[in-house]
Amino acid sequence: MTTGKLYLAALLCAIPAVAVAQPSIGVDVGVNVGADTYDTDAPGDPVESVDVFYDQLSPYGTWVDEPDVGRVYVPESADYVPYQNGHWQYTNLGFVWVSSEPHAWATSHYGRWAYSNHYSRWYWLPDTTWGPSWVEWRQTGSHFGWAPLAPEVVVRAGWHPPVESWHYCGAEHVLDVNVGRYYEPRERVIEIHREARPLEHYSTVGKVRVVVGPPAATLRDHRITVRPVRVEARTIGRCAPGEARVQVEHAREHRAAFEAQNQHRIESDTRLHAAHVKVIETHPQIKVEVNARVELVRHPAESHGRVEAGGHVEAGEHVEHGRPGEPAHAQPPHEARPPEHAQPPHEARPPEHVQPPHEARPPEHAPPPHEAKPPTHAPPPAQAPAPKPAEHAPPTHGGDHRDDHKGDHR
Numbered sequence: 263m264t265t266g267k268l269y270l271a272a273l274l275c276a277i278p279a280v281a282v283a284q285p286s287i288g289v290d291v292g293v294n295v296g297a298d299t300y301d302t303d304a305p306g307d308p309v310e311s312v313d314v315f316y317d318q319l320s321p322y323g324t325w326v327d328e329p330d331v332g333r334v335y336v337p338e339s340a341d342y343v344p345y346q347n348g349h350w351q352y353t354n355l356g357f358v359w360v361s362s363e364p365h366a367w368a369t370s371h372y373g374r375w376a377y378s379n380h381y382s383r384w385y386w387l388p389d390t391t392w393g394p395s396w397v398e399w400r401q402t403g404s405h406f407g408w409a410p411l412a413p414e415v416v417v418r419a420g421w422h423p424p425v426e427s428w429h430y431c432g433a434e435h436v437l438d439v440n441v442g443r444y445y446e447p448r449e450r451v452i453e454i455h456r457e458a459r460p461l462e463h464y465s466t467v468g469k470v471r472v473v474v475g476p477p478a479a480t481l482r483d484h485r486i487t488v489r490p491v492r493v494e495a496r497t498i499g500r501c502a503p504g505e506a507r508v509q510v511e512h513a514r515e516h517r518a519a520f521e522a523q524n525q526h527r528i529e530s531d532t533r534l535h536a537a538h539v540k541v542i543e544t545h546p547q548i549k550v551e552v553n554a555r556v557e558l559v560r561h562p563a564e565s566h567g568r569v570e571a572g573g574h575v576e577a578g579e580h581v582e583h584g585r586p587g588e589p590a591h592a593q594p595p596h597e598a599r600p601p602e603h604a605q606p607p608h609e610a611r612p613p614e615h616v617q618p619p620h621e622a623r624p625p626e627h628a629p630p631p632h633e634a635k636p637p638t639h640a641p642p643p644a645q646a647p648a649p650k651p652a653e654h655a656p657p658t659h660g661g662d663h664r665d666d667h668k669g670d671h672r
Contacts, residue, residue, distance in 0.1 A: 298477045300465040301354045306495025308372075308392040308468075310506040315368050315388045317513035317520055322365045324527045326385070326538050327548045328378055331415060334385040336534070337365065342384055344375040344410045345397055346429060349439045352481075352488045355467060356474025358498055359395040367499035370395055375410035376421065381537045387413045392500065393472040400428070400458035404484075405446070406436045406476060407458055425455045433484035436476070518562035521555050 309315070315335070316325060323337040336342075348361030348370070359370045369375070373388045374396055397408040407430035409423055430451050435444040446454060465474045481488050495502065501509065513520070528535050542549045 298479065300356055300467070300474055300490075302466060302468070304355055304392065304467050304495075304498065304500060305493070306500030306502060307506045308500055309368070309390050309509065311510045311513070312388040312390060313513040313517075314506075314509045315372070316524075317516065318509075319365045319368060320520055320524055320527075322363075324531070324534060325524050326381060326528065326534065327541055327545075327552065328380065328385055328387075329541060329545050329548065330419070331376075331385075331387060331413065334378075334387050335365075335369070336378075336381060336383055336385050340383045340533075343427075344369065344384055344386070345395070345408060347442065349441045350437055350475070351493070352437055352475075352490055353394070353493045354490045355493060355498075356394045356463075356465060356472065357476065358493055359397070360497070367496075371499040372396075374413040374416075376412045376416045377423070377427075380541055381534065384410075391470055392468070392498075393470070394467075394474060394498070397473060399461040399463070399473070399475055400455070401433075401461045401476065401480070402454055402458050404433055405430050405454050405458070406433050406461075407431075407451075407454065411473075425452055428455060430454050430458075433481075434486065437486065437488070518559055521559045525556075525559065 316333075319335055323335050325333055325335055328334045345359055347363060348359055348366065351358045351360050359366075361370055363369075368388070369386045371392055371394070372390060373386050375384055375386050377383070378385050396411045398411055400407045407428045409428045412421060412423060426448065428451055430446045431438075431441055431444040435441055438444065461476060461480070463474050463477050464471050466472070478488055528538055542552050
């Protein structure tokens with residue numbers, strides 16, 4: 263061997279081997295490389311105030327007061343179940359839930375869901391922390407399952423969504439656009455859930471720790487080959503530059519109109535109205551806030567913008583976030599706060615599943631064993647008398663029509 267070749271061989275041996283980090287469940291993949299490296303910034307800007315949600319979601323549901331939680335949103339259909347009607351898309355930001363429901367742009371990417379025994383239906387607690395989706399994942403050797411993350415205040419109170427609140431499907435169908443066709447029936451869900459184990463996989467987007475769903479390595483174990491696609495800002499409930507501030511101003515300008523419209527919706531639903539009246543009469547603090555809103559409708563010019571949709575506090579205030587995986591909420595029971603990262607609740611299941619252990623019964627689904635109680639949330643904006651809120655809401659993926667039908671379960 264020549265002197266030159268000997269020198270080259272020695273040089274190559276001196277170069278240290280580079281180890282490629284292998285992603286695994288429970289690892290913050292923001293530091294990994296390869297297929298499991300996610301973008302650290304999402305396109306567009308997040309919603310700036312929960313006032314925007316009060317304003318833009320009002321045509322598709324009603325805002326009521328949940329004791330110890332605050333002002334929450336209940337979809338028009340009493341049988342509504344979150345993260346059921348739609349499908350998963352593997353993107354540069356992780357697993358993103360895509361749905362054509364008119365409120366999904368908000369309820370799938372912000373806030374948390376829980377079940378109310380007071381209203382016998384699922385409710386959504388708003389906040390402004392954005393994520394690809396806010397669900398808890400589990401897996402078995404052949405299935406993937408997910409359930410909505412509950413607000414931290416509800417989890418702290420000891421509430422755990424029942425197993426019937428989970429949606430399970432065969433691993434090979436998790437990214438199917440018709441995933442609802444493959445949801446396992448009630449009996450199978452209970453059986454599968456017994457052997458399922460948590461699948462915790464996070465990344466950091468915009469300094470927020472978010473849930474990104476099954477990693478590519480796990481998908482490959484199930485013989486699923488994926489290539490992340492890039493998502494548009496509006497598809498995931500985010501705003502174009504400058505649009506977020508305009509939305510907030512619009513919401514606050516029409517706050518009185520929103521309150522009047524929302525009160526009309528409550529009164530037009532006999533069961534919802536009866537439950538709301540009972541909550542108000544048995545909770546003095548809620549009664550004070552409701553009376554303040556009534557005054558806002560009667561004398562909007564005298565409110566000076568102090569009475570917000572979510573309660574008695576000025577909108578735009580913020581509280582420190584909870585630990586990763588848990589939502590942070592305002593200390594006062596009625597101020598809307600964006601959860602930093604909700605810690606996945608336990609036991610939950612999809613629609614049309616096992617009867618719940620408590621009197622509360624989510625739409626054809628098992629009612630949660632304990633009464634959910636999330637923290638209070640931000641102040642409400644008023645709905646514009648003339649302009650339609652939907653015109654300002656970020657468009658949902660798949661159309662603007664409402665989809666109150668339950669998913670197909672087999």
